[in-house]
Amino acid sequence: xxxxxxxxxxxxxxxxxxxxxxxxxxxxxxxxxxxxxxxxxxxxxxxxxxxxxxxxxxxxxxxxxxxxxxxxxxxxxxxxxxxxxxxxxxxxxxxxxxxxxxxxxxxxxxxxxxxxxxxxxxxxxxxxxxxxxxxxxxxxxxxxxxxxxxxxxxxxxxxxxxxxxxxxxxxxxxxxxxxxxxxxxxxxxxxxxxxxxxxxxxxxxxxxxxxxxxxxxxxxxxxxxxxxxxxxxxxxxxxxxxxxxxxxxxxx
Amino acid sequence: xxxxxxxxxxxxxxxxxxxxxxxxxxxxxxxxxxxxxxxxxxxxxxxxxxxxxxxxxxxxxxxxxxxxxxxxxxxx
Numbered sequence: 329x330x331x332x333x334x335x336x337x338x339x340x341x342x343x344x345x346x347x348x349x350x351x352x353x354x355x356x357x358x359x360x361x362x363x364x365x366x367x368x369x370x371x372x373x374x375x376x377x378x379x380x381x382x383x384x385x386x387x388x389x390x391x392x393x394x395x396x397x398x399x400x401x402x403x404x405x406x407x408x409x410x411x412x413x414x415x416x417x418x419x420x421x422x423x424x425x426x427x428x429x430x431x432x433x434x435x436x437x438x439x440x441x442x443x444x445x446x447x448x449x450x451x452x453x454x455x456x457x458x459x460x461x462x463x464x465x466x467x468x469x470x471x472x473x474x475x476x477x478x479x480x481x482x483x484x485x486x487x488x489x490x491x492x493x494x495x496x497x498x499x500x501x502x503x504x505x506x507x508x509x510x511x512x513x514x515x516x517x518x519x520x521x522x523x524x525x526x527x528x529x530x531x532x533x534x535x536x537x538x539x540x541x542x543x544x545x546x547x548x549x550x551x552x553x554x555x556x557x558x559x560x561x562x563x564x565x566x567x568x569x570x571x572x573x574x575x576x577x578x579x580x
Numbered sequence: 581x582x583x584x585x586x587x588x589x590x591x592x593x594x595x596x597x598x599x600x601x602x603x604x605x606x607x608x609x610x611x612x613x614x615x616x617x618x619x620x621x622x623x624x625x626x627x628x629x630x631x632x633x634x635x636x637x638x639x640x641x642x643x644x645x646x647x648x649x650x651x652x653x654x655x656x
Contacts, residue, residue, distance in 0.1 A: 393649065399642055415626070418619075430645050431637075444641065446648040484652075535653035545653065 329577055330468070330513040331476040331570070332506060333379070335372055335427060336483035337499075337520035337554050339363060345496045351507035352556070355518060359558030364567060369532050370522035370549040372483065375567050376428040379521065380476065381407040382571030393430045402433050410574050411435040411476065417580050419473040425460050426478050439463050445480060448541050453481040453498065461505040468512035474574065475513075479505070486524045487540055490547025515577060516558040517570065523550035590614070 346353050366375065373392050374385035381388055390405050405428070411421045415436075423435035425445070432445040442456040456479065464477045485498045510516060527538065530548035538545045555564050562573040598610045607613040649655045 393645075393654070399645060401637065430649075431641075444645045444648060446645070446652060448648065448652065536656050537653050540653045541651045 329474045329515040329517075329574065330509060331474070331517045331519070331574065332509060333376070333426070333476070333478035334482055334502060334518065334520050334554070335376075335478060335480045336486055336522060336524050336549065337502075338486075338523035338525075338550060338552065339554055340523065340525065340550075341486075341495055341499055342554065345499060348496065348500050349503040351503045351510060352518070355506075355510065355516065355556050355558055359516065359556055359560075360563075361554075361556045362564065364519075364553040364555050364564065366522055366551040366553055366567065369534075370551045370553075371534060372521050372549075373428055375521035375553075376426055376478065377405070377407070378567040379519070379570045380409045380411075380423075380426065380428070382410075382568050382575070383407060384566075384568055390428065400429055402429055405429070409435075410571050411474070413575065414474060414578055414580065417578070419578060420470070421474040422467045422472050422476070424464055424467065424475065424477040425456075425480070426476065427480050432478065432480065437463065437467065447481055447484060453485060454501075456481050457501060457505055461508055464509055465512075468509065473578070477509070482520075483524075486547040487535075487545050488543055488547075490524065490526060492546070514559055516556075517560055517564075517573070518554070518556040519564075519570065520554040521567070523552040523554070524548070525550035588614075 342349060342352060368374070368385050374390055377388050377390045378385055388407055393399060411423045414421045421435070422437050423433065424437050424439055425432045425434060425441055427445050430445050431441040442459055443452045447453050447456045460477060460479055464475060467475050479502060482498060482502060486495055489495050506518065524547050527545050527548045530550065532549065534549050535545060557564065560573050560577065562569070562576045564570055564573050595610050598613055602613050607616070646655065
């Protein structure tokens with residue numbers, strides 16, 4: 329089984345560009361597509377945590393990368409994630425570049441996240457796309473029971489370029505990589521943690537200021553997240569349902 | 581999972597030693613004893629591998645992450 333996370337991916341970009349996103353288009357045709365409405369704040373850290381732990385943000389209480397000026401690490405988060413649950417049952421599971429901590433977390437994989445999981449430049453976005461895909465393919469060659477992998481770059485691209493042609497171009501590049509991974513598995517979930525919208529339309533501003541790395545911020549997070557499933561029995565209505573949908577496929 | 585099995589060769593004296601050892605225990609075959617022991621060993625090894633040492637993340641790394649968070653506007 330394969331779970332591909334696309335940080336910040338939104339139907340607002342996918343829908344009008346579907347003809348140029350052949351792999352996502354095919355996945356939607358062969359599977360089911362839906363929108364998950366995030367009820368709390370549309371922030372990546374609590375949402376990725378919920379997606380892979382099955383706990384709501386209120387239940388797990390993990391809100392951000394830092395507490396009292398200290399970066400949090402995996403050991404600071406007292407939760408069993410889906411890879412922990414399944415590994416204990418003897419399944420061959422891997423997690424790659426999951427951004428609920430910085431640098432993003434990997435399970436049973438040696439991987440050094442590009443830009444510590446905060447790729448800032450176009451070179452780093454390209455590098456993340458290449459490196460994550462390369463590593464994911466290496467894992468998939470071993471025929472794992474489950475691989476969970478997250479690409480973070482679209483979030484950053486949309487903060488900088490929302491409303492411009494660059495956004496659709498980066499989605500196309502991501503779509504090519506999704507196509508490379510989809511060849512390996514038939515049970516698939518492709519999802520985002522939150523959606524995206526114009527900076528001025530965002531109900532909650534996720535950044536402390538409207539300038540990112542010296543550039544004006546054009547987009548911000550939106551509560552409508554993307555979910556596409558293929559050969560997954562349980563419907564996913566909330567972020568935390570992803571954990572149970574995966575668990576259900578393994579009958580544990 | 582157990583129905584999907586394969587044959588593994590081990591030295592005969594070792595197999596004999598195990599056969600003697602499992603007499604009067606709940607293990608009915610040498611294979612079931614070896615399967616049990618190997619599962620125990622591998623789960624211990626994997627537990628160790630999963631426990632990532634914190635030292636991998638140096639102070640320099642920590643400073644770099646904070647600098648990036650700041651330049652991206654996540655920190656004041």
